[in-house]
Amino acid sequence: MNQYIKILKFAKPHQKYIYGSLFFNIMYSVFQIASLGTILPVLGMLFGTITPQEYKSAPVYSGDIIDLFSYLKDYSNYYVQTLVAEYGSLKVLAWLCIITSFMFFLRNAFRYFGSFLLINYRVGVTKDLRGAMYNKILSLPVSFFTERRKGDLMSRMSNDVGEVEGNILGSLIELINAPFMLISTLVTLFFLSPEMTLFSLLVLPVMGTMIALVGKSLKKDSHEAQNEMGTIFSIVDETLKSSKVIKIFNAEKILNTRFTNSMQKWINSSINLGRKKELASPMSEFLGSITFLIIAWYGGKQIIVEQSISPADFLVFLGMFFQILPPAKSLSASIGNVQKGEASLARVMEILEADVKIDEVTNPVSISTLNNQIEFNNIGFYYDKDHTILKNFSISIPKGKTVALVGQSGSGKTTIANLLARFYDVSEGEILIDGINIRNLKLKEYRQLLGMVTQESVLFNDSVYNNILMGKPDATKEEVIAAAKVANADAFISQLPEGYSTNIGDDGNKLSGGQKQRVSIARAVLKNPPIMILDEATSALDTESERFVQDALEKMMENRTSLVIAHRLSTIQKADWIIVMEKGDIVEQGTHHELIAKKGMYNKLVELQNFD
Template sequence: MNYFLKTLRFAKPYTKYAWLNVLFNALYAVFNVLSVLAFIPVLGILFGSEEKVTEKPVFKGISGIYDYVQNSLNYLVSHTIETSGVEKALLIICLISFALFFLKNLFRYLAEFVLAYFNSGIVKDLRDALYDKILELPIAYFSEKKKGDTIARMTSDVQEIENSFLNSLEAIVREPLTIVFTLISMFAISAKLTLFAFVLLPVSGFLISSVSKKLKAKSLLAQQETGNFLSFIEETLSGLKIIKGFTAEDKMKSKFHNSTARFKKLMISVFQRKSLASPMSEFLGSATIIAILWFGGRLVLRGEDGMKPQEFLGYIGLFYLILNPAKAISKAIFSVQKGNASAERILSILETENTIADKPDALVKTSFEDTIELKNISFKYKDEYVLKDFSLKIPKGTTVALVGQSGSGKSTIANLVPRFYDVNIGEILIDGINIKDLKKESLRDLIGLVTQESILFHDSVKNNIQLGVNKATEEETIEAAKIANAHEFIVDLPQKYDTNIGDSGNTLSGGQRQRLSIARAVLKNPPIMILDEATSALDTESEQLVQSALEKMMQNRTSLVIAHRLSTIQKADLIVVMQKGKIVEQGRHEELLSKEAAYYNLVNMQSLQ
């Protein structure tokens, strides 16, 4: 129940709906009990044993409410029989019962009506909180997580909370109220018989709770498996070309079918245990009813408890009134246990500490004036350091290129400067200020990013270019596209800048996607630019267009260029050659070639002397 209670913090903005639901459910419970009590005088009339009440009863406080209600009905029946006959009395009692049933169901509807606002509001806020947390958490958190599992937590787990928790809330509120009002009436009719019934109930509770504990464990495993097969779907959709190209369909089918088979097995177990709740509670309730019929029948036959036959039958009706709420509560307990597993998975994200968070007194920096300095930094993703005691200064207005073989740590530096990851040792300074002392938003506002993989969104060309700015005019957007050599192909699109480019921009070529990425960075107009192998995945013609765009973009900016194709960085102010996380040499293109060392060998390998 701990996760259930934690989830309820999202209910705070919707408290008024919760209280309205409680009010309407309380009224439902009252009229539910009254609708049964109203039949006792009817039974008395039919059996010819109705209690004659000649004086109008007086209300003497809450403790005597049962006697007051019962005597009021008996007085009405007695008075009507005397003045209009037995049939008229029967009609009046039936009309009262009709009115009670109408009010009971009206308040039940109103309770569910306001509950819709409560449930839907919590589900919306829960999804919003999850999405906000995903945006807030560092990239390192997701590098070890499956995308499908995260999607499952936002979709099926949240849906499970709605189905299991929130829909069970009404049962948890309404049914105990019904039971309380019913028990008060049962005690008023016969305290001895009610105490006997209470001796039997704990046995039922123990049997139900023992099954519900096992249900939670199975539900957690089922939700984890949901994340697994959603991950398979996500990986399949993004890697469909490779799967088909390597004829790996059967291998992927086998993995997916194994996952769904495990899910099927778990869900069969969950549903079997869940479906056990209702028949088990009904059987235990029926066994209790039979015991009450035996014990209560003896009391009536012996006249020991002053209980009349019609009251005993009314008592049985009241006990049946408890059975459905008791079954609903047992189902709600099972549902809460099932939903608890989903709540645990959701809260594991929401309660994850953000390791790259702003300090309380973090500074806002709006301009870049002097130098970026990486000072004796060391960094590791897991166990082994990929950068070791690395130092580098990048003066304002210069272009510094990082080159080296794969795994030398080039892209790691591109991730550390915008603080996607934090260094383990050392510090990164901008104008002498440690980037950990800056607000992340203000730090990243100073930086433009163009990566090897063009990350675009299922939206229009215009909205993709304007992603990094709050407001931009049409002229500014077009100018950015022109600098990126993108305007020419954009105007040939069906709806020009309003054309939707599809999922990840898959309606465009690689070169077109990359030029849109550059236009996005140009429009942001940051003083610092990071280019992480921005041309390595392009053909020669596209590379020339993109390289031309990059050169125009880097004018009058400070640029950190991670390069795979060495032809793209020959004009850099400083080329830094890296091996295994360390600098092995640095200098300008001609200077490094003349040394005939590491850089010379890299150039030779690409046949570019």
């Protein structure tokens, strides 16, 4: 129930549509009863129950609420009788048919307007829900995405939100409107014939109970189907990103088997879900038909044997009781839909309510620049205490200096860069900027001080210009070009078909590896941050590209405080200080020449790379 309350907050900005739709649906219910009520005089004339001898004077209302319906019926019959006496039966019958048809017209017009406003409500809430999910994804820490499959997140934003819209939001008005229609119709039936109404209610609870049993199992099947759809999206995402690897290793059969197996699981869950969902409608219709026939028998008995109800009233009673079946059927279907959509709602709310682990303190400290130094004080990091990644790590990076981290894969170098960027928070110790713990800084302002170039250049399917402009959205064109020149990128960009306006394709695939890296560096240069993090920025490049990129990096790092993680040791020989790491510990540190002279691990790494 709490989840439904939470989803209703997204409906608040669109409540005018809900109220409008509810009003028109209530009017639809009223005119549904009124349209059937106007048939009474028509049937009375056709069955001959309205005769000049029956009503010699206008009926008088007793004042008792129970007699209100009888009074209205008698008065309408009396009024019709007087019209027949004045204008003739055929003319009055024609006018009654016109009035009844107008009632039916208004009834369906109100129904249309109710549905029309409901569309605005559903689309508006869906837009806000998807927007909230996207904003949440933007705000979540990097650690969240290391534990999630991107395809599953895509499935939640597309399929699950669609399920919430179709099943829960689409059923909301029916859950309000159907009970109103049921109650108003039952009240009218009670006035027509209390005995028949009470008799007819004996079977309705049976119908509701059986439908509830079917709907209860919908939630489980829906949850399984949606989870499997997330797996399918993930497989498709991996296939699109790994087409070269799949082709070169002839892995089509492996991927196809994975996809087919996942698809089969989704099909099985969807078939079970569909079968149970479709069972609700014929079951309710069959039980409704049985109820209808039992009432027809009971009403026939009252007309033929007891003569306690007129044929005209009985036909109206049957007609109105028949009107109970659609809202009852709609109510049972809506309950089933809500139960089906509950699984998708849970998956959506899991993202919206995901804990933002990287958060700010209550009163964060504002920061605008680096004045003195960066300090790592006995920091430790682990996902669980049995698998420590970093322990007792302490270094100091003075302003304007370059510190390089080297070591074998898995030694913790990238983890340090991630901790400095606050993609994760340290498990032990603290990282200080000018003596202030970074946990206490305004996160957005702190990250404004940072620039980062990683091994994998992250570019967007947009123009070269807009990719660089992301570093400083309010930069001028001259500033963008100047940044590209510092990054040794202006020359090749100018030779592209449309220059800086050239679209670089998905993930920048229209550019070479070295060109992509230089665009990334230009973006960092344009931001002009005081602290630069370089995470193996040249390790994936060929020798010629590395020369251009290394030159660009050296230009960029001038007068900046830099943390450099390098696989190729030739790129860090000019660093002010070099830290050698192994399994999360510092094993050596010093300048390039000092470490060479020690003949320790650094020297061995250099010899392995044939570097003198």
